[in-house]
Amino acid sequence: MKRLNCWELKKCGREPGGNKSSEFGVCPASTEKRLDGVHGGINAGRSCWVVAGSMCNGKIQGTFAQKHKNCFICDFYLGVSQEEEMNMEATSTLLITLQYK
Secondary structure (H helix, E strand, C coil): CCCCCHHHHHHCCCCCCCHHHHCCCCCCCHHHHCCCCCHHHHCCCCCHHHHCCCCEEECCCHHHHHHHHHHHHCHHHHHHHHHHHHHHHHHHHHHHHHHHH
16 A cells, blocks of 8 residues: 655645646655655655644644644644554654654
């Protein structure tokens, strides 16, 4: 089964070369290399909830602290959680990776 990245499922168009990247900018989740491969995604495409500046519900989001409540009820996050089950990386581990890698 192919693991979709957030921009593929959400169709936000903010990935590099996406149809809305010139209007809204390239989403940092699509270029965050420190999380490449997490949950089988490209860059942070399957761990977008820890990346500041991703787009959710048509709005560019702020820091993790500002957006986490919305992320944890997001259909994409819930889908990744279900697909990964026991292999789901802890959010705290992902945040540490972003801070120190």
